[in-house]
Structures are given as structure tokens and as C-alpha cells.
Amino acid sequence: MSPMITKKLFTTVAIILPIMLCSCASSTVTERNIRMELSRAKRMIQTDRDKMVKLKDKKVNKRGFFYVIDNSGLVVYHPQELLIGRNFNNYWFIQAILKNRSGCLSYLVGTQEHYIFFDNINRSQILCYSVSAADMEGPLDKCARVSPEDVQTGDEAEGGAEPRIESQGETDGSSESK
Secondary structure: OOHHHHHHHHHHHHHHHHHHHHHHHOOOEOHHHHHHHHHHHHHHHHHOHHHHHHHHHOOEOOEOEEEEEEOOOEEEEOOOHHHOOOEOOOOHHHHHHHHHOOEEEEEEEOOEEEEEEEEEOOOOEEEEEEEEHHHEOOOOOOOEEOOHHHOOOHHHHOOOOOOOOOOOOOOOOOOOOO
């Protein structure tokens, strides 16, 4: 190969490779990516609580965001700092997260579907990752669809149907066909 052809080939690869890498980094988000990042973030926080602030820069393919709530629905960490310290217990999707403590749920905001993946950090806090379905790759079978009507509070919850949100990596073991 002549030096001129080698130089052109090298230049072409040098230009195309970063473009290919950038397009991969901005691709849609997979359930697997999110679960891996949720696990990494959880370990990071368990190792050093002060690293919770690093969640602000942590995303899956530059999409979605992490936040942390405590057992009462109080926001312990959120990338929008004004929300830290606010109690979100009155939000129905937070009630579903507090009840199930680990898993994935989907819900609608208007006509836009969203997913929240969540897991216990410890006995008193839950790490959550929220992402738009438009940024996700394909439908998620293990995420329970939850609506405000599914989540009941106080006396209404007694004897009522509670939402079942499948835990990460587990199945409900039921043999019923849907």
C-alpha cells in the first residue's frame, strides 16, 4: 500500500470511528443498561454516602435521571436541587415505589409513557431511575403499568387490589395465562 493510500485510509477511519462511537452513545436505552447502572450507583452510594451528589452526572446513554427517596417519600437526592427535602408521598407512583421497594413500573404523563426502575439502597432509602419510554429500546415486559387508580391510600387500601410490581430478576411464579 502506498503511503498516500495509507494516509487517506487512516484519515477516513479517524473521522468515521468517532462518529460511529458518538452515534452509539446517543442511542436508545435498554433495560439491561439501566439495571446495570442502577446496581453500580447503588454500590457507589452504599460505599460512600457522600458520592450521592455524583448521581447528577450519571445517566444511561445521556438520558433519564437518578433520584433517592426515603421510606416516607421525602426526596433525599434529586438533580433538581429545589426538590431535595420535599415530601412526595402524596404522588401515587411514589406510593407504589414505597410499597414494592424494588422493581420497575411504567406510567403515563398525558400521552407520554415513563419508566421508573428502583431498588433499596438500605432499609430506609430507595434509589430510583426515571426515563421516558421514547428513549427506551422496545417495550419492557417486567415493568408493571401503574395508574393513580391502582394505588390506594389509607383506609381505601384495606381489602383493595394493590399493584404488583415485579422485583428485579424475579418472577411472580404464577402460572395464570393473561
